[in-house]
Amino acid sequence: MSVSNKMISRNLWKQRIGYGAADFASNLVWQMISLYLLYFYTDVMLLNVKSISLMFIVTRCIDALLDLFTGYLIDHTNTRWGRSRPFFLYGAIPFAIFAILAFSVPNLSHTGKLVYAYITYICLMFIYGVVNIPLSSILPSLTADINERTMLTTSRKFFAFLGSALVSSSTLGMVAFFGKGDEAKGFKIVMIIFAVIGSLLLLFTFATVKERVKIIDQPKVSVKESVKSLSKNRPWKIFALNAIFMWTANFLENGALIYYYSYNVGDKTLVSKIATIISMVPIIVNFSVPILAKKLGKRNLFVIASIIEVFGLIVVLIGGINRSIIIIGAFIIGAGQGIKNSIYFSIQADPIDYGEWKTGINTAGIMSSVNGFIGKCSQAISGGLSGLLLSYGAYKANSEVQSTKALLVIKSMYIYIPVVLVILSIITMLFYNLDKEYPKIKEELEKRNKEVEV
Numbered sequence: 247m248s249v250s251n252k253m254i255s256r257n258l259w260k261q262r263i264g265y266g267a268a269d270f271a272s273n274l275v276w277q278m279i280s281l282y283l284l285y286f287y288t289d290v291m292l293l294n295v296k297s298i299s300l301m302f303i304v305t306r307c308i309d310a311l312l313d314l315f316t317g318y319l320i321d322h323t324n325t326r327w328g329r330s331r332p333f334f335l336y337g338a339i340p341f342a343i344f345a346i347l348a349f350s351v352p353n354l355s356h357t358g359k360l361v362y363a364y365i366t367y368i369c370l371m372f373i374y375g376v377v378n379i380p381l382s383s384i385l386p387s388l389t390a391d392i393n394e395r396t397m398l399t400t401s402r403k404f405f406a407f408l409g410s411a412l413v414s415s416s417t418l419g420m421v422a423f424f425g426k427g428d429e430a431k432g433f434k435i436v437m438i439i440f441a442v443i444g445s446l447l448l449l450f451t452f453a454t455v456k457e458r459v460k461i462i463d464q465p466k467v468s469v470k471e472s473v474k475s476l477s478k479n480r481p482w483k484i485f486a487l488n489a490i491f492m493w494t495a496n497f498l499e500n501g502a503l504i505y506y507y508s509y510n511v512g513d514k515t516l517v518s519k520i521a522t523i524i525s526m527v528p529i530i531v532n533f534s535v536p537i538l539a540k541k542l543g544k545r546n547l548f549v550i551a552s553i554i555e556v557f558g559l560i561v562v563l564i565g566g567i568n569r570s571i572i573i574i575g576a577f578i579i580g581a582g583q584g585i586k587n588s589i590y591f592s593i594q595a596d597p598i599d600y601g602e603w604k605t606g607i608n609t610a611g612i613m614s615s616v617n618g619f620i621g622k623c624s625q626a627i628s629g630g631l632s633g634l635l636l637s638y639g640a641y642k643a644n645s646e647v648q649s650t651k652a653l654l655v656i657k658s659m660y661i662y663i664p665v666v667l668v669i670l671s672i673i674t675m676l677f678y679n680l681d682k683e684y685p686k687i688k689e690e691l692e693k694r695n696k697e698v699e700v
Contacts, residue, residue, distance in 0.1 A: 268448055275444060384455065385398060407528040411522060502659035552672045631663075
């Protein structure tokens with residue numbers, strides 16, 4: 247390998263690692279939210295279940311709108327560092343501060359704690375969007391090579407799964423160690439550790455990624471024009487509908503995990519084990535994604551991975567309280583989710599190019615923020631539904647046993663409803679056909695941009 251080729255390879259890997267580091271940072275907090283925030287509110291902060299249900303719906307709808315604002319800011323940002331890259335720099339420290347505050351229990355009345363939860367959760371999720379939405383919007387600017395984009399998203403998901411695995415495997419043990427029986431103290435210390443690491447990694451990402459692909463200067467585009475452009479983007483509309491089903495299933499399943507294994511299976515030690523398996527297996531299967539995507543196509547790989555995930559959930563259901571069968575099911579779920587989530591983020595960048603080809607408008611920021619908006623709406627649906635179901639099932643916080651009705655509700659949250667939603671996701675993606683058209687679209691876009699430069 248020549249010196250120049252070595253330098254190119256070194257720069258590619260530097261950017262891949264830097265790009266992935268931001269999602270490692272994001273997932274230190276995201277996995278805490280997904281796995282433990284509902285439990286933190288019900289069993290540590292001791293908030294009323296119905297109040298939590300309403301709070302999740304209200305705060306996540308507000309947060310979804312704030313994501314649109316973040317996307318608008320990205321599309322209208324123009325600095326020497328690029329459009330998306332500055333957000334890693336400016337969002338790093340606020341990200342750590344609000345993560346710590348969200349997992350702290352104030353010395354207030356029940357109403358005071360609920361208001362505190364509203365404020366800290368809205369602020370945390372807004373800042374999360376500020377540092378996470380740019381991960382999607384920056385991708386088309388990092389490289390024009392579709393295979394390198396898949397490599398970058400593979401790196402991103404590898405580090406994301408690594409961050410998730412760290413949280414899944416260590417959190418409850420660290421909470422017990424630092425809290426010494428006081429879960430409120432334990433959760434706060436654990437979040438301080440994760441938040442500081444995450445903040446430093448976001449600064450590392452800012453230092454190591456570069457927006458190399460020149461975006462041809464365009465007239466300033468209004469939100470109305472951007473939304474109009476999205477309305478003409480058929481592949482994105484299909485992808486967006488799929489995202490609602492996919493993420494709602496994911497959030498429901500993650501949020502119910504600690505309840506399902508604590509009460510339905512009757513073994514709280516399985517919580518960390520299963521969460522770790524579902525986080526670690528994707529790290530391994532993630533490396534197969536670029537190869538499988540080339541052979542099968544992105545859409546087909548997504549569908550196959552979703553089918554594998556459904557099969558894994560069914561295995562867990564059949565396993566009942568049999569630990570061995572449950573663990574086998576967890577491995578299958580992890581494999582399906584790992585491949586699916588990785589290829590999902592690779593697919594996400596392609597409708598951006600389709601939209602620019604179709605309408606002449608590059609809406610990387612607004613499209614990424616709308617995708618984030620959809621994710622937050624899915625969170626609102628899953629959070630609100632979780633609270634309502636737990637309330638309907640008469641769930642009792644910190645109780646050693648739950649009623650038959652409560653156990654059925656928890657099983658529905660962890661298995662039944664996610665299975666239905668993933669099947670709907672599969673059906674939706676069968677209508678996505680951009681993989682076949684994409685090479686021609688990319689060729690025409692590159693030709694168009696060269697003509698503008700000349």
